Amino acid sequence: MASYIIDYTCLFISYFILVIIFGKLLKIKYKPSILNILLILSLALLNHFAASDNFLILKTITSIFSFFIICYCIFKSTLKEGIVIPLVFIVVTLISELVLMLIITIVGTVNMEYITSASYIKSLITVLTMVISYIIILINCIYSMLNKLIEFLYKRYKYILALIKIVIPIIFLFMFYLINYSGKTTNVVNIIFITTCLIVIIIFVHTIYINNTLELINELLLNNITTYEKVLDNYKLFKHNIMHNYNCIKAVGDKKVNKIIDSYIKEHKTNKYIDTDMSKIPSSLRTIIYRTLIEKYDLKINIKVDSYIKKDPISYLSSRKFCKLSQSLGIVLDNAIEACKNCDEPYIYLLITENCNELNIKVCNNFKNKINIDSIGTKTYTTKEKHNGIGLLYLNSTGFDINKTIRNNIYIIELKINK
Amino acid sequence: MIRFVIVEDEEKCLNKIKDIIDKEKYKIDQEIKTYEFKGYNKSLANMINNNDERTIYILDIELENSKSGIEIASIIRNVDWDSEIIFITNHDKMFETAHRNIYEVFDFIEKYHNLEKRLIKDIRIILSRNVDKKLFVYKGRNIDLQLYLHSINYIYRDKEDRKVIIVTESSSFSINMGVKEILDKLDSRFKMVHRSCIVNTDKVSSYDWNKSIITMVDGTEVGYLSKKYKKEIK
Numbered sequence: 209m210a211s212y213i214i215d216y217t218c219l220f221i222s223y224f225i226l227v228i229i230f231g232k233l234l235k236i237k238y239k240p241s242i243l244n245i246l247l248i249l250s251l252a253l254l255n256h257f258a259a260s261d262n263f264l265i266l267k268t269i270t271s272i273f274s275f276f277i278i279c280y281c282i283f284k285s286t287l288k289e290g291i292v293i294p295l296v297f298i299v300v301t302l303i304s305e306l307v308l309m310l311i312i313t314i315v316g317t318v319n320m321e322y323i324t325s326a327s328y329i330k331s332l333i334t335v336l337t338m339v340i341s342y343i344i345i346l347i348n349c350i351y352s353m354l355n356k357l358i359e360f361l362y363k364r365y366k367y368i369l370a371l372i373k374i375v376i377p378i379i380f381l382f383m384f385y386l387i388n389y390s391g392k393t394t395n396v397v398n399i400i401f402i403t404t405c406l407i408v409i410i411i412f413v414h415t416i417y418i419n420n421t422l423e424l425i426n427e428l429l430l431n432n433i434t435t436y437e438k439v440l441d442n443y444k445l446f447k448h449n450i451m452h453n454y455n456c457i458k459a460v461g462d463k464k465v466n467k468i469i470d471s472y473i474k475e476h477k478t479n480k481y482i483d484t485d486m487s488k489i490p491s492s493l494r495t496i497i498y499r500t501l502i503e504k505y506d507l508k509i510n511i512k513v514d515s516y517i518k519k520d521p522i523s524y525l526s527s528r529k530f531c532k533l534s535q536s537l538g539i540v541l542d543n544a545i546e547a548c549k550n551c552d553e554p555y556i557y558l559l560i561t562e563n564c565n566e567l568n569i570k571v572c573n574n575f576k577n578k579i580n581i582d583s584i585g586t587k588t589y590t591t592k593e594k595h596n597g598i599g600l601l602y603l604n605s606t607g608f609d610i611n612k613t614i615r616n617n618i619y620i621i622e623l624k625i626n627k
Numbered sequence: 628m629i630r631f632v633i634v635e636d637e638e639k640c641l642n643k644i645k646d647i648i649d650k651e652k653y654k655i656d657q658e659i660k661t662y663e664f665k666g667y668n669k670s671l672a673n674m675i676n677n678n679d680e681r682t683i684y685i686l687d688i689e690l691e692n693s694k695s696g697i698e699i700a701s702i703i704r705n706v707d708w709d710s711e712i713i714f715i716t717n718h719d720k721m722f723e724t725a726h727r728n729i730y731e732v733f734d735f736i737e738k739y740h741n742l743e744k745r746l747i748k749d750i751r752i753i754l755s756r757n758v759d760k761k762l763f764v765y766k767g768r769n770i771d772l773q774l775y776l777h778s779i780n781y782i783y784r785d786k787e788d789r790k791v792i793i794v795t796e797s798s799s800f801s802i803n804m805g806v807k808e809i810l811d812k813l814d815s816r817f818k819m820v821h822r823s824c825i826v827n828t829d830k831v832s833s834y835d836w837n838k839s840i841i842t843m844v845d846g847t848e849v850g851y852l853s854k855k856y857k858k859e860i861k
Contacts, residue, residue, distance in 0.1 A: 512726070514697050551797075557729050561698055570701070572729045580790065580801045581767040604769070612770040616778055617797040618728055 218331030220252040225338035227278055229300070232345050233293050233354065236283050244282050251277060287419065291368060292361045296354055297341075304340040308333065422527035429534070430522070433495050489515045489560065492522035492530070496537050497558065509548060510555040517562045524627055525567075532606045533625055537569065539603060540621055544573035547619060551576050566609075567625045574617050584612070628658045629754070630682040632674060634699060635715065636665045636690050640738060644685055644715075647746050655754055666693025667702075675703050682710035683753060685746075687738075689717065700730040709760050711753050715742070763793075763812060765802050772800060776816070780830050780843055782809055783851050784823040796845070818859055824851030834860065 227248060231238035251274040275297075279290035344350055361368060454469050461469065489497060497513060522530050541556070548554035551574050559570040603610055609624035631648050635641040641663060652659040664671045667690070684703060686696035694702075700712050711733045714726070726732050733753060736745045763779065765772040778795045783806075785792050790801040791809060810817060810825055820826050820834075820841060826849065832842045839852040 514695070516695055516698055555728075557726070559697065559701060561694075561701070574728065574797075576798055578792075578799045578801070581765060581770060581772050582801075582803050584767065584770045613773060614770060614800070615773045616775055616795065620729070 215331045216252065216256050218335045219256050220249060222331070222334045222338040223248045223252045223255075223274075225335070225342055226297075227282060229297065229338070229342055229345060230278060230293060231283065232342075232351075233296060233358065234279075234283055234285055234289055236285075238282070247277070247281055288362060288365055291372065292358055292365065295361060295368070296358055299357070300341045300344060300354065301337055303344060304337045307340050307344070308336055419527065422531055425531060426522070426527045429492075429495075433491050436495050437491065489513060490517060490520040490522075492520050492534075493537065493560070496534055497541065508554070509545060510553070511558075512555070513558040513560075515558075515560040517560055517567065521567055521625075525625070529625065532608070533567075533623075536603055536606055536608065536623060540569075540571045540623070543621075544571055544619070547575040547577065548573040551617075562627075565627055567627060569623045569625075570620065571622075572618055572620045575619050576617070579614070581614070628660060628680050629655075630674075630680050631659060631661045631685065632671070632682055633661065633663045633685045634666065634671065634690065634696065635663070635685070635687040636693070637687070637738075640687070640715065640742075641665075643742065644746065647743055648750070651747060651750050651754075657754075666690050667699050668693075671699075672702070676706060678707040678710065682707075683750070684710060684712045685715060686712060687715045697726070697730075700726075700732065704730050708762070713746070713749055761814060763809075765804065767802070772802065774800075776814060776827075777829070779813075779817075779827050780845070780847070781824060781826040781841075781849055781851075782806065782817075783821075783825075783849070786823075818856070820856050820860065821851035821853045822855075824849065828860070 227244075228238055255270050255274060272294075275294040276290055279285045279293065283289075285293070345354065454472060458466050458469050521533065525533065541558075544556045548556060553574075555574060557570075557572040559568075559572075561568045561570075609626075611620075611622040611624075613620045613622075633641060633644050633648075635644060645661060645663065648659070648661055662674065684700075686699055688696035690696060696714055696716075700714075703710065703712065708731065712730060713733050714735045715738050716735050717738055727735070734745065734749045736742055736749070759775070759777050761776045763772075763774045763776055774793065774795060780794045780796065782791060782793050784790070785801070788801065791804050791806055793800045793802065793809075806819070806823060806825060810819060813825070816827055816829050817825050818828050826841055830844050832844050832846075834841055834852060836852065836854055836857060839850065839854075841849040841852050843849065
């Protein structure tokens with residue numbers, strides 16, 4: 209019993225030091241909290257059970273699993289950091305083990321069989337390894353070398369990912385040959401444990417894949433925004449200059465010429481129906497709003513946008529959430545345009561506000577259709593010609609808090625997005 | 628009692644509005660109380676939530692270091708559709724339409740142009756008129772419907788769809804409710820004229836009992852009229 213307690217305590221201490229080392233390599237200061245400590249206790253327990261000779265491969269899997277959990281949960285690191293930093297850490301521990309073995313051989317003869325048989329001694333050695341690793345990192349020249357190694361690996365991140373994708377299946381292939389099934393109970397426990405680990409890792413990899421795809425989509429969206437802003441600036445300058453040129457011609461032209469010039473000037477006033485200072489709207493939403501609304505300029509819908517938020521939502525929303533928000537906003541605006549276009553004085557109003565917990569987007573429009581109140585938001589129900597009725601259905605599946613109200617002839621939809 | 632709630636950060640304008648209200652309050656029989664705020668804060672939030680008394684909000688749209696008048700109007704309308712809102716603005720009034728309809732704003736007054744004249748006129752109109760803000764509320768599966776009673780023309784049951792249809796001035800809505808059930812939620816101006824139809828008598832132009840047709844004020848003809856309900860109409 210005592211050896212188990214010592215074993216577990218040593219494992220916990222070594223994990224604690226591991227977290228501090230990770231923080232140092234990530235250049236983030238580790239701030240202990242009750243949740244963090246509980247997480248470390250759980251991970252140490254997991255590795256404690258996996259740390260038997262019979263389950264060597266399991267120990268490897270749980271160790272890798274623990275590295276990722278620590279990186280993500282405690283330090284909120286990116287995927288890149290979560291893969292590169294553990295690799296660098298492995299290098300540091302290899303160096304530490306070498307140093308430790310050197311010390312042992314220098315100090316005197318040690319019975320290696322005794323060391324390998326007692327698990328609590330192995331745990332003590334693990335603690336010593338972690339302490340030595342920490343001391344190594346504190347040495348300035350070694351720390352700067354490790355930083356250079358981290359940068360080197362960041363640049364070759366794609367190759368590391370490819371290598372991991374090859375190595376992990378090979379580990380699993382060998383795993384089934386190396387695990388010892390010594391009895392019925394252990395068989396069942398092994399199978400349950402391995403299956404759970406496999407499922408968690410598959411979900412994890414799948415999530416990484418989805419996140420990578422979303423990050424790519426976000427990057428493209430951001431590039432779109434930047435390109436659009438450049439084009440808009442060029443267009444504004446062009447319009448500004450052309451107005452001056454027209455006025456110059458008017459000054460020297462006769463009545464006929466002035467009439468023609470006036471008609472050209474009228475054509476250029478494209479923002480007649482949009483009353484909004486677009487610069488107040490955050491740039492990540494500006495593109496969606498402006499492109500959706502300006503494309504429908506010929507419908508002569510009066511549009512008003514009021515925005516009262518300080519930070520651009522793309523800076524604090526996750527990639528997945530922002531993508532859903534963009535899609536939802538596009539759907540809501542399209543619906544608003546289709547609903548109000550038949551009114552005598554069609555209008556759309558957008559209000560963007562926030563509080564400390566939520567981002568609020570309210571879209572209001574007038575309408576003239578006949579509406580079946582209980583069918584709104586259900587599959588295939590639509591009030592517009594040639595539409596499928598899937599827009600509002602999708603909105604209901606986003607997970608956002610959505611309030612829909614019809615007040616007299618105004619349709620109000622409010623999206624509440626948790627920050 | 629009537630409450631005037633002024634939200635204005637510019638001292639000069641705030642004093643001007645207070646003077647206007649003070650002059651008008653002696654001409655009214657009811658007690659008037661004025662509250663002033665320089666921006667949105669906890670006391671204003673509490674006042675908005677305690678909406679037992681008739682309230683007239685006078686809001687400056689642009690407020691420094693606070694939520695804007697528009698945001699405050701949005702907060703007010705989350706809990707209270709009965710009070711009146713008057714916006715004081717520097718903005719071009721061209722696109723008031725959206726705010727006027729969505730927040731049911733009584734008026735937009737330009738700060739530096741005829742503020743006194745317009746505000747006095749608006750206050751007199753608000754205080755003298757009978758407010759009819761009775762609502763018919765129906766909570767659907769995914770959406771809530773709120774209609775002013777005065778905007779409903781007639782309600783009938785569609786035999787084909789087997790739904791009840793509420794026809795208003797601009798649209799129509801079909802809901803899952805019985806005709807008699809709806810009648811219980813309406814006031815005395817709504818009368819049953821057919822077993823499948825209720826009509827807003829304030830919007831009826833004439834009843835043709837021979838042809839069983841009701842002609843509405845806007846010219847629409849409704850073919851649901853039964854002699855059985857003649858006594859109730861008269």
